[in-house]
Amino acid sequence: MSREQLAVQKAREAFLTGISKPLEYRIKQLKNLKRFITERATDISEALRKDLYKSENATQMFEIIGLEGEINLAVSKLAEWAAPRPVNKNLLTISDDVYIQPEPLGVVLVIGAWNYPIAVTLQPLVGAIAAGNAAVVKPSEVSSHTAKVMELLPHYLDPEMYQVVTGGVPETQELLKQRFDHIFYTGNSTVGKLVMEAAAHHLTPVTLELGGKSPCYIDKNCDIRIACRRITWGKYMNCGQTCIAPDYILCESSIQDQVINEIQKCIQEFYTNDPKSFADYGRIINQRHFKRIMALIEGSSVAIGGDGDESECYIAPTVLRDVKSGSKVMQEEIFGPILPIITVNGLKEAIQFINEREKPLALYIFSSSSKVIKQMISETSSGALLANDCLVHFTISDLPFGGVGNSGTGRYHGKYGFDQLSHLRSCLIKKLNMEGVNRIRYPPHTTEKLRWARVFLLKQVNLARWRQMAQVALLAALAAFVVKGYKGTCIRPEPDGTDITDWFMQSHDVCSQSQVIHTSVQKGACVVMQRYK
Numbered sequence: 001m002s003r004e005q006l007a008v009q010k011a012r013e014a015f016l017t018g019i020s021k022p023l024e025y026r027i028k029q030l031k032n033l034k035r036f037i038t039e040r041a042t043d044i045s046e047a048l049r050k051d052l053y054k055s056e057n058a059t060q061m062f063e064i065i066g067l068e069g070e071i072n073l074a075v076s077k078l079a080e081w082a083a084p085r086p087v088n089k090n091l092l093t094i095s096d097d098v099y100i101q102p103e104p105l106g107v108v109l110v111i112g113a114w115n116y117p118i119a120v121t122l123q124p125l126v127g128a129i130a131a132g133n134a135a136v137v138k139p140s141e142v143s144s145h146t147a148k149v150m151e152l153l154p155h156y157l158d159p160e161m162y163q164v165v166t167g168g169v170p171e172t173q174e175l176l177k178q179r180f181d182h183i184f185y186t187g188n189s190t191v192g193k194l195v196m197e198a199a200a201h202h203l204t205p206v207t208l209e210l211g212g213k214s215p216c217y218i219d220k221n222c223d224i225r226i227a228c229r230r231i232t233w234g235k236y237m238n239c240g241q242t243c244i245a246p247d248y249i250l251c252e253s254s255i256q257d258q259v260i261n262e263i264q265k266c267i268q269e270f271y272t273n274d275p276k277s278f279a280d281y282g283r284i285i286n287q288r289h290f291k292r293i294m295a296l297i298e299g300s301s302v303a304i305g306g307d308g309d310e311s312e313c314y315i316a317p318t319v320l321r322d323v324k325s326g327s328k329v330m331q332e333e334i335f336g337p338i339l340p341i342i343t344v345n346g347l348k349e350a351i352q353f354i355n356e357r358e359k360p361l362a363l364y365i366f367s368s369s370s371k372v373i374k375q376m377i378s379e380t381s382s383g384a385l386l387a388n389d390c391l392v393h394f395t396i397s398d399l400p401f402g403g404v405g406n407s408g409t410g411r412y413h414g415k416y417g418f419d420q421l422s423h424l425r426s427c428l429i430k431k432l433n434m435e436g437v438n439r440i441r442y443p444p445h446t447t448e449k450l451r452w453a454r455v456f457l458l459k460q461v462n463l464a465r466w467r468q469m470a471q472v473a474l475l476a477a478l479a480a481f482v483v484k485g486y487k488g489t490c491i492r493p494e495p496d497g498t499d500i501t502d503w504f505m506q507s508h509d510v511c512s513q514s515q516v517i518h519t520s521v522q523k524g525a526c527v528v529m530q531r532y533k
């Protein structure tokens, strides 16, 4: 049996014992995961410095804080997320218990990428643990030092339930042959297709957190200085190796020079005149990617930077001007510190440019006009849309993070991660009495029954409103008893303004004798009181 097979088998056996069902177990594991990032902070920082030349503070800021926030949120909200979720019912099922019960899926394979190797590998794991799954974690071999630190995870988490498998493409391929209950993959779209293909073999559902070219439109009606500060930060952070980095700029030719000027100033302000010796400017992950990125510059005109040093995997913050849509740099996700500017004639042309390409993971627009922003929102599609900023949506746990189309499928962060890695099981618990109500669904299917079926099935019952009506009825009964000596009350529901009085009167004898004395309670409800005779 291969190491990969063994890891999956162990995880499955652990899952089948059922110990991950109680929430206390999951909370303990989540806290242990937090202990891992706290106690191993130095190992993690050291590894990321070696892999990507990330500074200790940058690692904390862009990898650890977000992960810590996700763990804290899951710990504090787990009881709420995992609880049965009542749903609206129809009249046919009014007396049944109808709810959604989230339940664990089983064994989840988490395949991480190298660019934020802690965040994009362990954040999906938070969702997997919270949802009560076992997991096999496959860190990216490309960020090899961080992968080594991940091997320490079983010292913190239940070592049977959560397995770490390190290795390269052959190991990942061997893992993909195994049967999982969900595969959560982060990486490029080409490999994403291979993952989906392998998953199809076992009909395993997938989450694919992919990348692509995220456009950034700068409207001429905007504070270009501020826009360029935010774009410079979003583009050159982690040396451009961010899945949601603005890939290219679209703007009118009249503002191109100003945009270049402002970005130039920001590069100097953020990274000094010598980014190469500056502690907070990163490095390209390896020489393969260095060569790939440098080759993308060919054929375009360099406005800023353009130089690199292969021995150090250093590429200067670079801006390309008047880039043609057919140029090399526009054929693939850049994933490096090269920022092409493509000039367009205004918003309409920018939208057309975006819509002619694959749906991006993020779409950025900088404008002072809410009309322009709204038009961009309504006429395009992307995993996320940000106006007047970059990247920060990643930090909001209440926003689903994920792509659409070529940029990915599925979503995570916060409750979305929990739901993504849960099975949302539909439950309906009926009692064996009240068989009379079911008469209308049994043959023969008469016209009369059909008429009733329409009433029973098409009327949605809003339980909250029913509860409100019951309270009102109770109050009215009390008032009647105290003031005038009325005998009883019942509620006559009129959901969504539909009059079903006849049905109610027939099936509730007590009401058929009633005298309606109060009808102004609220839309859809009136209180019917029976006078004491």
Ligand SMILES: NC(=O)c1ccc[n+]([C@@H]2O[C@H](COP(=O)([O-])OP(=O)(O)OC[C@H]3O[C@@H](n4cnc5c(N)ncnc54)[C@H](O)[C@@H]3O)[C@@H](O)[C@H]2O)c1
Binding pocket: 111, 112, 113, 114, 115, 116, 120, 138, 139, 140, 141, 142, 167, 168, 169, 172, 173, 186, 187, 188, 189, 191, 194, 209, 210, 211, 212, 242, 243, 244, 333, 335, 361, 403, 408
């Ligand atoms: N959407 C997101 O959240 C997100 C986050 C980070 C990165 N990304 C995207 O990831 C890409 C960069 O990562 P990458 O793809 O270079 O990472 P990578 O090379 O580390 O690959 C990711 C994983 O896929 C595995 N893998 C690689 N080739 C494989 C193959 N042929 N068969 C099976 N498994 C294979 C690797 O072992 C690794 O664990 C970019 O496109 C980026 O936009 C997306």
Ligand SMILES: CCCCCCC=O
Binding pocket: 062, 115, 116, 119, 120, 241, 242, 243, 244, 391, 392, 394, 395
């Ligand atoms: C602000 C942190 C961004 C992390 C993005 C992860 C994808 O690459």
